[in-house]
Amino acid sequence: MSASDEPRTSERPPVEIVAVPGGGDGVALLAGLLPAALAGERVVALVPAYAEAGVRATIRQAVTPVQGSMLPPGAAIICPTSGSTGRPRGVVLTAEQIRGAARVRDEAQGGPSAWLLGVPPVTAPALAALARARTAEAPVASWRGAGVGGFDPASFIADARALLAAAEGAGLRARTSLVAAQLRLLLLSGDGAADTLARFDSVLVGGGPTSPSLAAQAAAAGVRLVRTYGMTETFGGCVYDGLGLPGVSIRIDRPDPDGVGQVLLGGPMLAGGYTDGPLRLIHGLLATGDRGRLVPAAADGATDAPLRLELSGRGDDVVTVGGANVDVAAVAQAVGEHPGIADCAVVPVAAQDGGHRLVAFVVPVPAASDGAMLNADDLAADLRSAVGDVLGRAARPEVRVVPALPLLPGGKVDHQRLVEEESR
Incomplete structure (x- = not known):
């Protein structure tokens, strides 16, 4: 720990609510806030200024400590969860957690680097990249549209080439952080996008499967992809390509006969708690609400191989459709595998029989010739048939072809809004 990172006050400073803009302005603001927060001089609660007014108000309430609550020692930053599985909560990140997570991730990836952020600023991956880059005074840039509009592959690639040129000129490796839908659109876009992505030391993809x-x-395409798994409570990804980072514990709680149970996580990047209470722990590990199993990482199933986490959705992802149990996550994966789909989300909606019906919202891939959308009726019929062939008749979703999916401020799909729109 450097002298500048040593806490200088014995009492916790008051919590400051800071509205963070999108894009590069937001990243610059966070970079300026981080040193004082790590030094114990301020506790900063982050609100995305680029979110809709109602969402901003909800997040502001979430990141404001409850009256009379005690924040953990070393509290530095309060970051909201995405709200993808319910109302957002304020996660209290401590200085020790932030520094420990940066150290572990750099150790796993061979050292610090420059960063280009495709994700919005008020997210754990963006904060984690800033913390990692700070140790080497490496540049961190944001795609100009992060948090402020739909994803535009052309502007992202222009920003990527500028960041790569600066990093290469300084003798630094470079990494970028994306979500899967952004990666898919980049690989489809042409114009040398895949070659540009291949110049990164690694492309970290998270926020979902x-x-x-x-x-x-x-x-x-030669892209060095790293699939990450984690959440705000773990300060972003703590499992890379199914393997826990150094010091990370992965356990499966109450596994079924197939070894599938709730995923529990622990390690140096675990948050200090929420603004309204402690983390939900089981055996001292974070109860994620996700389901998965541990399998040998070696292809031959060698018993001495490290164990790899294989995720299978959330605990509440199995719903009843027409009297049959259907895994919503499996349906979403099957829909997303269709070559005509650029992005998708599948939601269960209450049905009159007391069960559910599944609705797939899909963004089609533009036709290669003139940019026009593929025929919606043909695409819907093909999707239903493909899903039914793999998962059975009950799993076939209703299909809604849309130009874009609604997003939460953190960049994840707003599933609740889709349910509300479909229920009207």
Whole structure:
């Protein structure tokens, strides 16, 4: 720990609510706030200024400590969760957690680097990249549209080439952080996008599952993809390509006969708690709400191989459709594997029989010739048939073809809004 990082006050400073803009302005603001927060001079609660007014108000309430609550020692930054599985909560990140996570991740990836952020500023991956770059005074840039509009591959690639040129000129490696839908659009866009991505030391993809076909497409283009798993409570990804980072514990709680149970996580990057209470722990590990199993990482199943985490969705992802149990995550994966789909989300909606019906919202890939969308009726019929062939008749979703999916401020799909729109 450097002298500048040593806490200088014995009492915790008051919590400051800071509205963070999108894009490069937001990253610059966070870079300026981080040193004082790590030194114990301020505790900063972050609110995305680029979110809708109602969402901003909800997040502001979430990151404001409850009256009379005690923040953990070393509290530095309060970051909101995405709200993708319910109302957002304020996660208290401590200086020790932030520094420990940066150290572990750099150790796993061979040292610090310059960064280009495709994700919005008020997210754990963006904060983690800033913390990692700070140790080497490496540049961190944001794609100009992060948090402020739909994803534009052309502007991202222009920003990527500028960042790569600066990093290469300084003798630094460079990394970027994306979500799967952004990666898919980049690989589809042409104009040398895949070659530009291949110049990065690694492309970290998180925020949700990355389909095997997308991963294979990236590998074929020479992109060094790292699939990450984590959440705000773990300060972003703590599992890379299924393997826990150094010091990270992964356990499966109450596994079924197939070894599938709730994923529990622990390690140096675990948050100090929430603004309204402690983390939910089981055996001292974070209860994620996600389901998965541990399998040997070696292809031959060698018993001495490290164990790899294989995720299978959330605990509440199995719903009843027409009297049959259907895994919503499996349906979403099957829909996302279709070559005509650029992005998708599948949501369960209450049905009159007391069960559910599944609705797939899909963004089609533009036709290669003139940019026009593929025929919506043909695409819907093909999707339903493909899903039914793999998962059975009950799993076939209703299909809604849309130009874009609604996003939460952190960049994840707003599933609740889709449910509300479909329920009207």
